[in-house]
Structures are given as C-alpha cells and as structure tokens.
Amino acid sequence: MSGRERLARPELGRIEAQDVSIRLGRGAQAFEAVQEVSFSIEPGELVCVIGPSGCGKSTLLGALAGHIAPASGKLHVDGAPVTGPHPDRGIVFQHHTLFPWKTARDNVAFGPKMRGVAKGERRRQADAILDLVGLADFAGRYPKQLSGGMQQRVEIARVLVNKPRLLLMDEPFGALDALTRMMMQELLLDIWTRVRTTIVFVTHDIDEALFLADRIIVMSPRPGRILEEIPVPFKRPRSTDIVASQEFGRLKHHCLELLRVRPDGVPLPRLSPLGLGTGDSE
C-alpha cells in the first residue's frame, strides 16, 4: 500500500441479492422497474452494470444505497439486510450533488462531521483524501469554482473518507467530455488499487464498463432482469491499449448484441437512484 493509510476493509463489502424486485410509481402508474434479480458481488470486486436507458440499473443502485426499498426479495450487504442509507454504502451521482455552500474540503469533511469527528481531525482526513484524488491544491474552492471532472473527484473523495464497504456510482462520468472521462476512469482504477473497496458502477457506455470492470452485469429493458454476467479477463493494471485488442472487440460486440434495441422498442425515460422524477435530465 506504499505506506498509505488503509482506507477500506478488504474483507468487507460482499453483496448478496436474491430475487430482488423493485416497484416504482403509485397506483395505476406503478410498474416493476427491476424483476427478480439475483447476483452476488465479492468484497473488493469492481462490477459494472450496463443496460438500456430506463432498464432499472440506477434503481437497483438506489436500492443498494438504501434510498429505495425492494418490493420483494433479499438484498444483503455482509449478511445484513439493507434498511436505509448508511455511510458504509456511499453513492456518487452523475453530477451536481456537492453541497454548493461548502468548500471542497468541507464537502469531504461532511461525513466525519456527522460522526462527530473534531474539526481539526476531520479537515486533516479531508485533505488526505483530496490529495489521493489529486485535488490537494483545490481544497478551499467552492464546487462551482471547479471543473466537472474535479467536482466528480470531490464526490468520490467525499464518499471514500467514510471508509465505505461499497462505492456505488451512477453514471458518474456520463456528463463529462470524452477526454476527461478517460482520465477519470484511469484515476478511479488508480484509487481503487489503493483503496480496495467494492465498487458497483452503473453506466450505459460499453467501453467504459469493459475498461473498468472485473465483471459486467448486463440488464434487459424494463422490467430490468439480468441477461448475462460477463467476466472481463484483461490483466491489471490496465492501460487504454486494451481497447485495441481483439478480445475487447469481441466482448464489445457481444454486449452490443445483448443490448440491441428491438425495432418496436420505445426509448424509456431515465430512472434515478431516488426513484422517479428526480434523476439527471440527460
């Protein structure tokens, strides 16, 4: 760990989902967003969930975070059922969820503050994590004084400072330009090698999923079911060179086949980890 403080507990962060169904909406508008989904994720594993827009992948992430309660099934983290939001299960949204009235440092120090950590100590912790994401020089800036990529790094730092069992990410780089997105993907992998926490990463970008994941869970259109789990064999540390490999092309083709939109398919509105109507506008 190159002398760094150990930030996560590698033995923790196991996810068990068994026949999980999630219903959204009220009354006649209610529908099943996720249908009888079963999977398990090992501690320290990086799993990407891909699927068409509105397939319920973000909804599933919201259930793992504890913002949405499953209608039926079993959703356990380290053997205990998920009953509500908890700093052990941190979530990073697509964009704009930093507190605009707090500086980067105070945003990151929010979790420790909630735990009652004294001011000097929580600032020290925040600065250490900001250093880890490469933002040591920007601790005193307000979010709107930071670029989109920098804001997402603060978001990640704000979750990691709580030493979470799970890092849940809902298309975190989806609003960034292509070049920044690539840099953020490399940065995330770099952080993950040093802070080995379980990561569940929702995206609709197949390249992103193949570059990041140990395993990809492919979901069907609504109601979301698991179509296939694809192990990603590329050795780590990964470089962007893998994109040119034959295996990458083969896997990408396979994912595209699975996700191919049927001709009668109407694109569905994007769902969010908070249920309906509060998602990002993309």
Next chain:
Amino acid sequence: MASSSDTGLARWTLRAASIAVFLLVWQTASTLRLNLGLVTFVNVPPPTEVLEAAIAFVQSAKAVDHVRSSLARVTAGYAIAAFAGIALGLAIGRSRRAADILLPPLEILRPIPAVAWIPLAVLLFPSSEASMIYITFIGALFPILLNTIHGVESVDPRLVASAKSLGGTPGAILREVVLPGAAPSIVTGLAIGMGTSWFCLVTAEMISGQFGIGYYTWEAYTIQNYADIIVGMILIGLLGMGSSALLRWIGARLTPWHTVGETR
C-alpha cells in the same frame, strides 16, 4: 458585462440624470399648475416646497422621535416576522403534515390587507404600540414565509439523499443542507418583507397618537399640509430602500458561495 470603471461611471451618471429629470418634470408641472384632465398638478407642491418642508422637519425637535419610533416598530415587527416566517416556512416546506395543518389558515389570512387588520389589531392588543407592531409584522410575514417555503421545496432532493448516505441525521440535514440550500430564497423573502413592513407603516401608525413617520404623514394629510405628506412619503421610501439594501448586503455575506466567481 459592464465591468470597467468607465462604464460604471456612465451608468451612475444615467441613474442620477434619471432622478434629476423626474424632479424637473415634477417641478415644472407643479409650478405651472398643469391640469391634464386625468391627473392634475394644481394642488401638488413642487419639489422646492417639499425640500423646504423637509429642512423644517429635520430641524424640528420631533424629527428624531418620529424616526426612532418608526424604526423601533418596524424592527420589532420585522424581527418577529423573520423568526416566525422562517420557522413556519421550514416546517411547511419539510413536512407534508405541517403543511396540511398550517397552510390553510395562513392562506386565508394572506390576502387580507394591513388596513383591514386595524380594528382587530386594536381589539387584540391592549397596548397601541403592540397593535402597531402587529401590523408591521403581518406586512413582513407572508413574503418571508412564502419565499422560505419555496426555497425549502426547491432544495435538490439528491443533495438531501447524498447527505443521508453520508450519515446525516434529520437535524443535521435541516441545518447543513436545507437551510443553506434555501438561504438565497430566504434572503430574497427577507428583503421583500423589509419593504412590505415599511409599506404597512402608515397603516400601522394610524393607530398611533404621537410619533412615527407614518403618523406624521397621516397627520399632515388630516391637516392638509401637503408638502409634509411628501416628506413623510420620501422618508419611508428612503428608510425602506436603505434597510432592504442593508439586508441584501448581509445576505450576500451569509451566502458567499452564491457570489463567488466561476473559474475553470
């Protein structure tokens, strides 16, 4: 953007010129005793006469008492309105139950003009001072309340969700997320409320028997001293504008994230 001092100076010159032209038109219309049919300046005192009345007012022994009484009333009524408006607004904006309990009576009270409250205010409060404070309170309450509710409801639910995921308790979320999130809107409400509180001053001080700028204005009307009426009006306008500006200045200091420049 007009950011150079040059353009800044030009804008201030334009603003000053606007007031000068306004005064000139008024002066001309009054001295010529213009009768335009729909409006008439026959009995309107010109600015020069108002200026004389203003100088006489400032030099009079009662001027300080008038201003001090009015300031005390507006400050008291406004402070209570700010406290009640923000507290009620937070409760109504955060809890559906609080909204169901509190909003219906407030919605009925809201359209009632301050002047209609006078008889009831006199009956409700044994001291006339308290009834006057009540009128300025009523004037300030609703803008503060409605802007607070609006501010609380417009806080991004993802911010609240993030705070929960980071271990925030309901109290901490109210303090650290909802209150600062609603702050810009609350500051707007406070600034508007300050204006409406002054707006109701003349109404409130109709009850008074001695001091207050509103009372002074009302008394000038009853004894047909027209120049003094305008002095009173301008005083209220200036005091209201000044206190609103003071509030916006304080508000900007309390919400520094709102005014920092974007740098990328």
